[in-house]
Structure formats: structure tokens, C-alpha cells
Amino acid sequence: MDRRVFGVESEFGLTHRPETGRGLPPDELARYLFRPVVEFGRSSNIFIPNGSRLYLDVGSHPEYATAECDDLIDLIAADRAGERVMHDLALAAEERIHRDGFTGQVYVLKNNVDSAGNSYGSHENYLIPRTTHFRRLSGILLPFLVTRQIIAGAGRVVPADESSQAHFAFSQRADHMWEGISSATTRSRPIINTRDEPHADAASHRRLHVIVGDSNMSTTTSLLRYGSTDLVLRMIEAGVPIDDFELENPIAAIRQISHDITGGARVRTRAGDEFTAVQIQRGILQRVSRFVSERGAHHEHVDRVLQLWERALEAVESGDHSLIDQDIDWAIKKRLVQDVATQKGLDLSHPRLEQIDMAYHDVNPHRGLFHLLARRGRATSILTEEQISQAMTTPPPTRAAVRGEFLSTARAYGAECTVDWVHHKLTGRPLEAIMVKDPFAQQDDRVDTLLNKLGDRQSQLRERSFDERSDNAVTVALSDKYALITGAEPPEPPLI
Template sequence: MTSPVFARRIVGVETEYGITAVAGEGGSSLTPDEIARYLFRPIVDRYASSNIFTRNGSRLYLDVGSHPEIATAECDSLTQLLNHEQAGDVVVDELARRAEEALAADRIDGRVYLFKNNVDSVGNSYGCHENYLVSRHLPLRNLGKQLLPFMITRQLICGAGMVGRATGGYQPGFVISQRADQVWEGISSATTRARPIINTRDEPHGDSQRFRRMHVIVGDSNMSETTFALKVGATLLVLEMVEAGVALPDFEMHNPIGHIRDIARDMTGGTLLDLKAGGTVTALEVQEATLAAATQWLEERPDEGTPTAELRRVVDLWTRQLEAIRTQDFSRVDREIDWVIKLNLLNRYRERLGEDWGHPKLAQVDLTYHDIRPGRGLFPLLESRGLAERWTTDEAIHAARDTAPETTRARLRGQFIARAEELGVPVTTDWVNLKVNEPEPRVVELLDPFVPVDARVDELLAYLEESAAARG
């Protein structure tokens, strides 16, 4: 049985957004750098930085390549994480709308587009990274080896799908995952240079004697709430089983990264994977065996963190998606799984166009699927019309827009930031530290991400009041 602290697990997601601006007729195009400056102008004007923590506990910043990025606050349950991930879309869309107003004020007729996807029109990739807190006693490389078979086949259940171009001997066609062609190693300390499936850089953002942070780079950004829930929920279940010592089938492979691109191009799940112990197994069989173990694990897991009832919803969707792949009848999941929803859309356009996968209209549909703007993006339009299932609610998402998770360390950070903004007192924050800068610097270090209440932070908040009074 797992220890209670890891039945309740801290998890977070980092989402990078693609950005572009389209000028009106006769207008000049804006570079990503230029539009990013418009996007972050209100942030820089207020905080003198393009890298801040917000009152909901999340980090908002401008990443390399002019990509807006949001790293969610620490969450300890699946739906809580989904609410905060979706709130990130609301935050950056608000910035995009303000950027459009600033462009208009500068007499530039421009529309700002933010895309929650992973590959731009010329093939540059940007990520959606998942972070799972794990026990320090588990060597990350050994954990990674156990997880790699699940990770390279996970795209079958939660890929975002895309129109794949001709590359590396592959013909143009539909690809299940946007990230499959962008990762080059199984386990590595690099991120951009090697792009591993699991990053081993040891940054726990907490007590390094107790915690590790498993940084997963291989996942696609999901528009569908239900696909996101399946992606994270299935991974949470596998991690719980590994930490609990549940005997999982041995699917260790000679060359796991060598199979990932083939899996992405085989919607039947029939890609054969060479096992280190000899023999082969299909990608679908890896997922089915993992699902069987997870189904059994639900009968004994501690009902902490993400409620077991919620994880049963995950397992139900996981089961239906694998049945759909096995039978090639996707009618029971065609409103819940991103790549299935997108493939159906693209196939309808292909029938109308009478063209192969190389038609530019298909690439346009693919991209528009990921436009986060309500009323404009294809997926938000499907969702508004009830053609895509929901996992959460607009009310919960908008509550997460301004409120940190109440059950983790993020609550303390959110309280601190909100009060400092109200008082106009300069402070500095990161994942671990809360600092009042003047009159005399005071810092509180928060090494336990599970703790939402701390008397030291109460004292720091009182010092904030003193600092505000001293400033007049």
C-alpha cells in the first residue's frame, strides 16, 4: 500500500502557447517577438518583469521563442489540476484581447491568435510538460524504465493528433501525437537539446530529502477536458502502482524511443515493440495490460488525493478508448478523445475537398482546432455546441482564474501575492520562497508542497501590513 503522502500526489502542468498575429488588409505582419511584447506589456508595466507568479499560485512568463507559458500551481487532485490548466487559457486569452486593443490604439489592425498545440506551421515544437511529485527513495532512472512502455504507448489514449508532413521516410498523413516526432531520448537531463520522454533534472521545488519531481515532456497539449483527464489520471494511477510495489508486466524494450514514431502512425495499436527479455508485444497490448492492473488497483488504493470515484471515470474512458482502437469503432469516444475528434473533422474536410493529406486547407483546420479563443477556435466551437464532452464547468475554471488551490502550498503563495498587491508592497516569490523586500527583507521557505497552512506565513502577512504602514 502507498504511504498516505503519495496517495495524495502533487501534480502540475506547464503549457506553452503558439502565438501569431494577423494584420488587416494591407497591414504589415508582426513577428512573434513583436506580438509577444504587446501581449506582455500590461505585465511588464505592472511588475517590471515578464516572469511573475499570480494570485492563483501559478507562474506566468514569456518563454524562449516568444511563447507565453503558464505553469499551474501545485494541485493535489485531477479535477483541481484541470481547472487550473483551463484557467491558464482564460488568462492568456485575456492578455491577447488586451494586446488587440493596444494594437488598435497604435493604429494597427491586428488579430492575436494563441494556439494550445505543440508544432507550428514550419515544424518548430513547443511543449506541454507534466510534473509529478514522487518519493526520493525511488531512483528516477529506474522509475523511468518502468514507465517508458506506458509513456510511449500513452499517445493512443491521449494524443492531440495532427496532419503529419513527409519526414524520415514517412508519407504525409494523420499522426496520433504531435510530440512523438519531437522526442529523441527516453530518459535524459536535457530538455530542448535532446527532448527526452522523462527529464531527470533534479529540481523538486521542495525538500530534496523527501521529494523528486518527475518531469514528463512527451505529452501533447489537449484541448479536450476529458482527454486531459485521461492523460493525467492514467499516469497518476501508474505512478501509484509503481510506488505501491504492484507487480506490473515487464515490457522493458531494447529501444523504446525507436518505436514512438511508428506508434503515432498506427491507429490500430498494432505496432510491434521489441522486448528486452525477448519476443514482441503490440502497443495496444501494453495499454491493455496497464489498464487491467489499474482497474484492479482501484479496488485497494487509498481514497486520498484524487477521489477513487473520479479515477473510475478515467478508467471507464480508458477502457472505451482501447475498445475503440481494438474494434476500430470510435463512435463511443468521438466526443471525448482529442485525436479522434480531430480526425473526424479532417476526414469530413477531405471528403469535401477530394484531396490527399497534403492539401493546405487541412493544415489550416488542424491549426484552428487549437485556437483557444471562444467563438473562433474550432474546438471551443464544438464544445459550445455540445459536440465535445466536458469534465468540469466554466464556473470552476473561472474560480481557479483568481484563486489558488486551497489544499496545497499554493494557497499560501496566492494569499501572499494577493495581499501584497492590495497593499502595494514589493515582494518576491518563487515556488518555495515568499519574501517581503522592505524595509528589512524577510523570507519564509516552504519546503512541503502538501501544507496549505503555516504560522510563519501568517507572521509574514502581518509584516506586510507593517511594511505598507511604513510606506505611508
């Protein structure tokens, strides 16, 4: 597919650190965090005007699922906007906690393992044609995903246990995957989840659900992670033959690779060959590069993805991690941990270094260590501040734009509505629930007609220029964002 829809879901870790004593229990803290969400949407599972979904499942790991994006930069901006939304919620929660007589700070961490060893995910969604042969797809994609951690892992300080000394690993998630492919998510955690919920026309498309990835702080790493996966999918979809790297035991392999930061771990294929992760990634990268030179780049960032990919493999193979220690999360974090260990004379088993690992993922832009490094010029970014703040309120130009306008307009008129990825419904008008199955659709006449019934929008719109209308749309979304964060009353209906 030349154009693809992408989405990423991040689950966050949540902690309260009071000045003295124990923090609030996780479920109570999560309720504090989501109080403005519940006040805004009367549910702990809502869509917000930028088209994304905010969600608190059973347990205490809040989730942000980005809107559908058809461009990698939009996807990464939407993901980063989710961190900011969580940060705003944390500040509001902190205020309420203080008002209720508690002390201390609330931490929202975009990582994948908490201090008790529980894991939570960063799930990728890729729209693929239904005609893609699933067996062939998994045969190529699984070895790619098992080894992708060396170019896109978030890195982890692994404490000592009975079997090993404290060490630095490529990945947060690798130890928590239990199966190659299956339809379960919580019970067995497969690398690729086959649950068939396309949120699109099921006759023509599937939504590929990849749940093996680490949450990334670096937007440059995110570009490599999604950009490389999209290229591999394109090649699979085009039926291009790829070397056979199908692994004998993907789950043993993913762990083995993660825990050998030299990149020297060798894993066995079903055919009986042995390869390192670098060799498998190189085999795939060579084929992808040839594919791109034969067919041309399908977006403007392809060259950058290929160059980063090559540089990351060279860094692992040569052991010269300085080649990527501003671009790839695991290497940025490893350098930070090493610097602190050297300065303070600490051994890798010192608990302080595990805390540094956690603090790297703090979404607070003033306190998080990744953000601190970025400010000091020690981490690159592919986004501007403006792109991130815009993504907090403006949906990407896909079906998310239909949803965003639907939500903003209904809210502005005080009309209750419900939406999900596909449906748009005004409460009390059940016959008018509208399905938008095409995730690329930026506009839908039926939804427009439904919204027009809310007021005489049409005659007012006619008198306004397009620019004024889009300004107004942003204003509506901003007002809603304000309401979401402070729990204030919804704004007066604007004159649209």
C-alpha cells in the first residue's frame, strides 16, 4: 500500500511520591488522574477533539491511542501530543491531591515496566490489504520484529537476579512476550496479535496489531521504528521474496538478543542456520534498499529512515554506540546511565541507576531526563514544539478529522454524542448513527448533514471564508481541551 493508516496506543506507568511515607495506591491515583476526563466525557473511555482515545482500563495504566494518521510525522506528533495530555492530567491530579491534604508529586512514565516488574505496552496498528497472505507476512515480519529492538529499543537497566548480574539490555518489552502470533493480548502477549477488528471495510482491509514494541521517547527513534516496519510491510505486500530468517524459537530469541548489548547473540532459524540480530536486520535492510531503488521512495522521509537504519546497525556491530547516542533511545539512555555511574562512582547494580532509567521516561517536559537531554542538545528530534502543540488539538487529515469536528460541534451545541473509531452518533437520535468505514476519509456528507441539523450551520458557514472556519475549528478544540484539563464548564456555543 502506498498510503497506509497508522495508529499507536501507549499505556503509561503512574506513581505518586509524597514528601514522606507511602504514595497513593495505583488505582486511587488513576482515579485522580482521570477525574477531569470523567467530568468531561462522563466516562473513563473517551475520544477527544484531536480524534484520539483516552482510556482507563481495569488496573491502573492509563492509555492514549492516537487518531488514525496517514503520515509518519503526523503519527509521531500525535503520539507526543498524548504525552502532553497525560502531563496536563498529572498536573491537575497533583493539584487535587494537594487540595485533599496529600503532599508530593505525580509521575506519568512512558515506559513498559514498573518497579514491581509489571509490563504495559506500546501497540502499533497498520492498515494492510486483506489479500495479504498472513502466513507469509508472519514468516517475514516476526524475525524483523524480534530483531528490531537493536534499532528501536528503549533500553533497560536490568537488576541482578539469581541467574545474572545487573546489565544493560536493548529492550523493555522483550522479557514480557510469550508467543509469536495469537489472538490473546493480556493472557499470553503475542508479538503479533491476530484479533480481527479492522475498523475499516473488512472485505478489503485488516488492521495489523503489533504489540512487541517499546515505548519511545525519542521522535527520531520513532521515525525509524514505524518507517522501517512500513517499508518491510510494503515489500511483503508487493510479494517480493526475502531471505528466509524464520526463527526456530522467536520468544527465546527475542530475550537472548535483548540481553546481549554486544549484539553478538546468535539465534537459530528453522532452516538450521545461525545469525546475529545485526545479520538478520542487514539482510532485510539490503533487500528494502534494493526495493526502494527499484520502485522509488513513497514518502519524503524514506532516505532518512534508511540512513538511520544503516547507522544503527553499524553502531551495534562495531560497538561504537556514540554513532547513535543522540538518536536511538537505548543508546541515549545507556550513555546517560554510564555518565551518572562514572560521575558518582556507582556500579550498574546500584538502585539509583534503575531510577535514572525510570526518570528517562517521565513525560513531564521540565523534569523528565529524556527532555532534559534534548534541551542540552544531547538528543535529536524530528518535530518542532509547534507540531506537538498543534497535534494536541487538531486531528490529522484522515477520518479523525470527521470525528474531531463531530465532537467539537456537538459539544459546542451542548448535544450529547458518542463515537468510536468508526461510528458517529447523537444521543437520542439512534437512527442517525453514521458509520465511516474509510479511515482515509477526511470528510463525510452524512456526518455534515447530521451536524447541520444541530443548527442552521449552513447559512452561517456560507458567509465565512475557509480560513476563518479552520481558525474557528481550532478555537473550539482549544476550548474543549481547556475544559478537559481544568474540569471547567463547557464553553458557550460559539457562532459557527
